[in-house]
Amino acid sequence: AEMARVLADSNHVPLHRLSLLVHSVSIMHKSLDNMPKDENWQALTRSSTNLRVYIMAFDVKSDDMLRILKPSIPLERIHFDSYVTCVSGAVVDLISRQYDKFLTHFILMNDVIDMSAFPDLSDNRNEDPLVLLAWRCTRLSLLAVHGYTVWAHNLIAIARLRGSDLKVLEVTEESIEFDQGELADQ
Numbered sequence: 001a002e003m004a005r006v007l008a009d010s011n012h013v014p015l016h017r018l019s020l021l022v023h024s025v026s027i028m029h030k031s032l033d034n035m036p037k038d039e040n041w042q043a044l045t046r047s048s049t050n051l052r053v054y055i056m057a058f059d060v061k062s063d064d065m066l067r068i069l070k071p072s073i074p075l076e077r078i079h080f081d082s083y084v085t086c087v088s089g090a091v092v093d094l095i096s097r098q099y100d101k102f103l104t105h106f107i108l109m110n111d112v113i114d115m116s117a118f119p120d121l122s123d124n125r126n127e128d129p130l131v132l133l134a135w136r137c138t139r140l141s142l143l144a145v146h147g148y149t150v151w152a153h154n155l156i157a158i159a160r161l162r163g164s165d166l167k168v169l170e171v172t173e174e175s176i177e178f179d180q181g182e183l184a185d186q
Contacts, residue, residue, distance in 0.1 A: 004040035007048070014048040022068060024059035024085065032067050041072035052076035052102060062088035071098050077105035086110055086148075089121040092129035100136040110147030118175055120149040134158040134166070144170040152178045 007015060036044075045051055054077040057065060065087070069075075078095060080087045087108060095103065110119065122128040131154050134140060140162055150171050159169060 001034055001036045001040050004036040004044050008040070008043040008046070010047060012047070015044075015051045016048070017052055017054065019054045020056070022055060022057045022060050022064075024061070024064075027060065027064055032064060035068055036070065038070040038072050041070050045072060045074055054105075055079070056081070059083055059085045061085050062091045065091050066094065069094060069098065073099070074102050075099040076102050077107075078103070079105075079107040079109075081107075081109045081111070083111050086119040087121070089129040092121055092133055096129065096133040096136040100138065102139065103133075103137040104139050105142040106133060106137075106140065107142070107144045108146070108148055109144070118147055118149045120177075122149075122151070122154075128154045128157075130154060131157045131161070134161040138165075141166060142168040142170075144168065145175055146170075146172045148175055149177050150175050152176055 006012075007018075051074050053073050053075050055068075055075065056079045059082045060068075060080075062085075069091075075095070075098075078099075087110075092108075095106070121130060128151065130143070130145065130150065134143065134157070143158065143162075143166065155169075155171060155176060159166065162169075
């Protein structure tokens with residue numbers, strides 16, 4: 001929060017890019033109470049109108065991500081990488097709602113050992129959070145998913161929603177699941 005206040009000071013050159021690394025080890029040793037609040041981000045974006053933020057999150061729990069992600073962050077790119085913790089559909093949904101104007105890159109990686117049981121972000125809901133991300137984030141040009149279940153029909157929906165604006169759609173073959181009805185048709 002203090003860093004955001006200093007960077008928002010009018011005596012500084014406006015920022016264009018801010019890269020943040022959030023790691024579970026850091027969170028274990030430091031409190032999230034000092035994270036910038038939404039008003040800190042608002043002040044920073046007023047002084048740096050072209051600011052875009054890139055967040056890399058390593059093994060960060062979804063609850064912690066929900067505390068970090070403030071509405072006024074001009075989030076352009078986010079990269080989740082985990083060995084232990086899985087990102088929840090709620091975090092993906094929040095990202096698609098809050099950062100629909102800026103988000104261009106979304107990378108979701110889960111380096112699981114057991115390749116037979118990838119987490120499914122949809123949690124048996126009608127709406128898949130990745131499809132909603134593709135629908136809401138109209139500037140999305142890169143979507144990469146490794147180690148999470150992606151249903152084939154949702155992958156098609158994502159590709160159709162973003163069309164040629166989606167320059168990179170990268171999904172591990174093992175992540176793609178088919179409905180039983182689809183398998184019968186194939």
